Amino acid sequence: MSAAAHGLALVVLVPIVGGALIPALFRRFPTAAWGFALASSALTLAISISLIRRLLAEGPFSYAAGGWPPPYGVALHFDRFGAAIAVFSMITLLVLIFSRRYIPAVVPIARIPLYYALVMINLGGMNGFLVTGDLFNLFVFMEVFSVSAYALVAMARGPQAGLAAIKYLLLGAVSSLLVLFAIGLIFAQTGTLNMADAAGRLDAAASIVPTALALGALTIGFMVKAALFPLHVWLPDAHASAPAPVSALLSAVVVKAGVIGIIRTLQTFSDHGSLQLMPLQSLLIWLGAIAVLWGAVAALVQSDLKRLLAYSTVTNIGYIFIGLGIGSATAASGAAVHIINHAVIKAALFLAAGALIHQSGLRHIDDLRGLGERMPLSALALGVALLAVAGVPPTAGFVGKWQIGLGALETGRPLLMGVVIVGGLLVLTYGVRIINTLFFRPPLHVRVVTSREAPPSMLAAILLLAASSFLLGLAGKPMLDFVAPAILPLTDTG
Amino acid sequence: MRKFLALVLIAALGAVLIAAVVNLPEPGTTDSPVHTHVSAGYIKGGHEAGGADNLVTAVLLNYRAIDTFGEVTVIFTALIAVLAATSLAGPTERSGTQNIDLKTTRVPVSPVVSFVVRLMAPFIATFALFVMLKGHELPGGGFQGGVVLGAMLILLALFSGRTDKTDDEELPPGLRNWIRAAGPLVFGALGLTGLVFSGWLFSLPDHPFWREMVMIGLELGIGIGGAAVLVGLFRALREG
Amino acid sequence: MSVSDLFDLLILALLITCVLGIARVRDLATAVTLFAIYSFVLCLLWAHRGAPDVAMTEAAVGAGITAVLFFTAIAKIGRREK
Amino acid sequence: MMAAIQATLAGLLIVAGAAFFFIGTIGLLRLPDFYTRVHAVTKCDALGAGLVLLGLAILAGFDGSGIRIIALIALVLLSSPTAGHALARAAWRAGLEPWYRKSGHVGQ
Numbered sequence: 001m002s003a004a005a006h007g008l009a010l011v012v013l014v015p016i017v018g019g020a021l022i023p024a025l026f027r028r029f030p031t032a033a034w035g036f037a038l039a040s041s042a043l044t045l046a047i048s049i050s051l052i053r054r055l056l057a058e059g060p061f062s063y064a065a066g067g068w069p070p071p072y073g074v075a076l077h078f079d080r081f082g083a084a085i086a087v088f089s090m091i092t093l094l095v096l097i098f099s100r101r102y103i104p105a106v107v108p109i110a111r112i113p114l115y116y117a118l119v120m121i122n123l124g125g126m127n128g129f130l131v132t133g134d135l136f137n138l139f140v141f142m143e144v145f146s147v148s149a150y151a152l153v154a155m156a157r158g159p160q161a162g163l164a165a166i167k168y169l170l171l172g173a174v175s176s177l178l179v180l181f182a183i184g185l186i187f188a189q190t191g192t193l194n195m196a197d198a199a200g201r202l203d204a205a206a207s208i209v210p211t212a213l214a215l216g217a218l219t220i221g222f223m224v225k226a227a228l229f230p231l232h233v234w235l236p237d238a239h240a241s242a243p244a245p246v247s248a249l250l251s252a253v254v255v256k257a258g259v260i261g262i263i264r265t266l267q268t269f270s271d272h273g274s275l276q277l278m279p280l281q282s283l284l285i286w287l288g289a290i291a292v293l294w295g296a297v298a299a300l301v302q303s304d305l306k307r308l309l310a311y312s313t314v315t316n317i318g319y320i321f322i323g324l325g326i327g328s329a330t331a332a333s334g335a336a337v338h339i340i341n342h343a344v345i346k347a348a349l350f351l352a353a354g355a356l357i358h359q360s361g362l363r364h365i366d367d368l369r370g371l372g373e374r375m376p377l378s379a380l381a382l383g384v385a386l387l388a389v390a391g392v393p394p395t396a397g398f399v400g401k402w403q404i405g406l407g408a409l410e411t412g413r414p415l416l417m418g419v420v421i422v423g424g425l426l427v428l429t430y431g432v433r434i435i436n437t438l439f440f441r442p443p444l445h446v447r448v449v450t451s452r453e454a455p456p457s458m459l460a461a462i463l464l465l466a467a468s469s470f471l472l473g474l475a476g477k478p479m480l481d482f483v484a485p486a487i488l489p490l491t492d493t494g
Numbered sequence: 495m496r497k498f499l500a501l502v503l504i505a506a507l508g509a510v511l512i513a514a515v516v517n518l519p520e521p522g523t524t525d526s527p528v529h530t531h532v533s534a535g536y537i538k539g540g541h542e543a544g545g546a547d548n549l550v551t552a553v554l555l556n557y558r559a560i561d562t563f564g565e566v567t568v569i570f571t572a573l574i575a576v577l578a579a580t581s582l583a584g585p586t587e588r589s590g591t592q593n594i595d596l597k598t599t600r601v602p603v604s605p606v607v608s609f610v611v612r613l614m615a616p617f618i619a620t621f622a623l624f625v626m627l628k629g630h631e632l633p634g635g636g637f638q639g640g641v642v643l644g645a646m647l648i649l650l651a652l653f654s655g656r657t658d659k660t661d662d663e664e665l666p667p668g669l670r671n672w673i674r675a676a677g678p679l680v681f682g683a684l685g686l687t688g689l690v691f692s693g694w695l696f697s698l699p700d701h702p703f704w705r706e707m708v709m710i711g712l713e714l715g716i717g718i719g720g721a722a723v724l725v726g727l728f729r730a731l732r733e734g
Numbered sequence: 735m736s737v738s739d740l741f742d743l744l745i746l747a748l749l750i751t752c753v754l755g756i757a758r759v760r761d762l763a764t765a766v767t768l769f770a771i772y773s774f775v776l777c778l779l780w781a782h783r784g785a786p787d788v789a790m791t792e793a794a795v796g797a798g799i800t801a802v803l804f805f806t807a808i809a810k811i812g813r814r815e816k
Numbered sequence: 817m818m819a820a821i822q823a824t825l826a827g828l829l830i831v832a833g834a835a836f837f838f839i840g841t842i843g844l845l846r847l848p849d850f851y852t853r854v855h856a857v858t859k860c861d862a863l864g865a866g867l868v869l870l871g872l873a874i875l876a877g878f879d880g881s882g883i884r885i886i887a888l889i890a891l892v893l894l895s896s897p898t899a900g901h902a903l904a905r906a907a908w909r910a911g912l913e914p915w916y917r918k919s920g921h922v923g924q
């Protein structure tokens with residue numbers, strides 16, 4: 001039992017307890033909450049890096065919370081999908097750095113500690129969701145990050161954010177109930193909540209009907225959380241009206257929980273002998289393909305920058321699901337890498353857009369003309385991230401999309417390759433349009449002329465993320481190799 | 495038309511749910527997996543290993559403590575969420591004009607009700623504490639005691655006849671935030687003590703006396719924290 | 735069918751009646767009252783099925799605190815559904 | 817002998833309590849306005865539940881659970897009239913007019 005394994009429980013414990021402490025500690029000094037949140041997320045990041053080091057040395061490992069062996073206790077499990085917690089912690093850290101100057105401008109000062117508490121609790125819930133090996137525990141941590149996400153959306157001022165938060169809350173609550181119902185069905189069939197144990201015992205269950213329905217309910221529930229077409233309706237409103245750092249967090253990190261949830265579902269049910277996952281996977285391909293095209297076209301017609309970015313998330317979630325649906329080693333590892341790469345790119349996009357909007361006070365794309373001259377670094381970061389999200393080589397967005405397209409060709413689906421390419425071109429179209437607007441059009445709005453470059457704390461986060469969304473493309477091969485062992489068990493399902 | 499569509503959707507969903515449930519193993523039969531697998535292990539080992547006569551408490555605080563940690567976090571987050579969302583009005587509109595209107599329209603509290611509520615409050619509080627402290631032996635526990643305590647406090651806030659004063663005077667605000675976070679915090683403490691005493695995070699001490707003490711501490715944290723959260727929700731909704 | 739089963743059936747019928755009522759009424763205060771009744775009946779079901787822990791929580795939260803919270807919210811937004 | 821008396825007494829009390837419940841419920845359905853219905857329903861709670869509980873207490877004997885039931889009776893006797901009072905008072909404050917017979921119909 002090396003010390004690193006305790007980290008599996010600590011990546012949950014540290015951010016949540018840190019978050020719970022913030023309102024109590026910083027009631028008198030609201031702005032000081034920033035430093036504390038930063039410190040505890042840095043600690044979380046350090047712990048998750050130590051977990052990855054152990055993973056590389058020894059392979060996947062488990063931790064029995066409370067010392068109770070599974071299936072009696074809750075087993076936490078760390079595999080190569082779980083390694084995403086390091087990236088998510090990193091993004092949360094950068095979002096927190098960005099928030100330092102941004103949040104006091106949009107949140108009443110007395111509520112600032114609440115914002116930091118919610119961000120930390122959200123991080124803890126995400127980490128718990130990613131590392132748990134237990135179905136009910138999965139649900140509990142899903143609730144932790146969902147409830148905090150609803151509240152974070154509602155933090156923005158104005159009735160629009162409130163309505164968006166309520167829409168998000170309603171759909172999210174229905175999806176949570178579906179997941180809970182499915183967990184109940186699985187428990188009634190197998191008598192266990194441990195995922196590995198349940199996977200082994202599903203075959204012996206008396207009837208296949210509840211098992212199949214549990215699979216369906218889990219898939220639909222997680223599809224809502226992942227905002228896969230046609231269950232994405234909550235996403236554009238929520239992500240467009242939330243404060244910029246919250247949009248970054250939600251689009252980059254929180255929707256990925258739904259994707260990981262589907263991966264865990266496929267893992268659990270892939271052992272089931274008589275249950276064919278084939279129809280589910282072709283459903284995922286179809287929905288993913290529609291999502292790619294729908295998201296790209298809807299983004300093209302948006303005039304609001306943040307709404308456009310929100311639709312771009314719909315597109316990218318579509319890509320990931322195409323990859324998972326194809327299920328071949330090439331495509332699925334591409335999808336897994338795209339989970340990470342899109343997280344980095346989308347965080348860069350939303351933070352850069354947030355900086356532009358915050359400094360100029362304008363959010364319509366046409367109003368932003370010529371802002372590139374006034375805020376060169378933020379605008380440049382937005383441009384790089386836009387190219388990355390379109391999948392221009394050698395940026396980070398290219399790796400995943402290329403692999404997914406390759407996988408489509410390998411499995412004899414040239415049409416799907418076409419969808420991947422067309423989607424990329426559509427994204428490139430609006431990307432170039434925005435870059436053109438920012439840099440090569442004369443200013444139209446008077447506020448553009450008086451805007452100044454974002455403060456250093458915002459710039460640091462934006463530039464780091466934009467640089468990573470460029471450089472991660474060069475690290476494509478090692479990343480693909482890293483996720484490959486985790487993907488293998490998924491690939492026999494097809 | 496929309497009504498009809500909704501009806502069809504609900505009926506389809508209902509049919510699916512019913513189809514799933516009727517195909518489940520019969521509830522109550524001794525050989526269904528629910529009773530033979532993990533639960534059987536709890537029943538066999540729960541008393542000694544779990545350290546509580548009430549198996550529900552043993553599962554909540556011992557076997558699946560990390561789940562309970564998540565649950566108290568959700569409760570705490572719900573309060574934070576409501577507090578955050580009530581800032582929707584923005585800082586300028588929050589100057590008590592609305593409250594003054596409410597006060598003038600509010601019916602004064604009946605002296606009879608106020609007297610009876612204040613007469614019964616100590617009994618309810620005693621019961622709530624009893625439920626919390628005895629949760630490891632009898633039905634009950636932190637969550638149950640907490641909601642009873644919270645209900646009592648809300649009842650007092652509604653009827654104590656002190657509507658002219660703000661509730662802020664009941665507890666110093668600094669302390670209030672600590673108490674609201676009590677649930678997650680006691681589990682944080684459990685995480686660390688578990689590591690010190692038995693080498694696992696979220697584990698209870700092996701010694702029966704200390705285990706009982708830790709369990710009571712957890713129940714009190716869950717209960718008092720939960721009650722504070724409920725009162726906070728009530729206050730946020732009334733004033734926010 | 736034993737008396738115990740009949741009791742369950744009666745409670746289930748009451749639950750469904752309450753839910754239909756909640757869906758039909760336009761007055762929010764009535765809906766909340768019906769919801770409190772629903773919770774209380776459900777509490778009986780929990781107690782009868784041997785889950786006193788859950789029954790106690792349901793009685794306090796469902797029939798007590800949520801009703802108060804709902805009424806507090808209704809006091810702000812008005813009691814008629816638009 | 818003792819047990820028989822106990823059981824008979826308890827049975828009588830429980831039946832009496834049930835009768836109050838029955839009458840109270842009829843009152844709830846048949847009485848003309850809010851105030852009279854509150855009047856009927858409060859009888860259900862206070863006397864109906866009180867008598868049933870008293871019967872149960874006699875059946876249980878004066879050990880732990882019997883004493884607990886007595887405490888319950890005290891609570892019911894306190895809370896039920898208070899609830900009735902609060903309901904009627906709220907209705908009155910809200911401006912609900914009590915029902916009374918129109919003068920032309922008196923005595924019919």
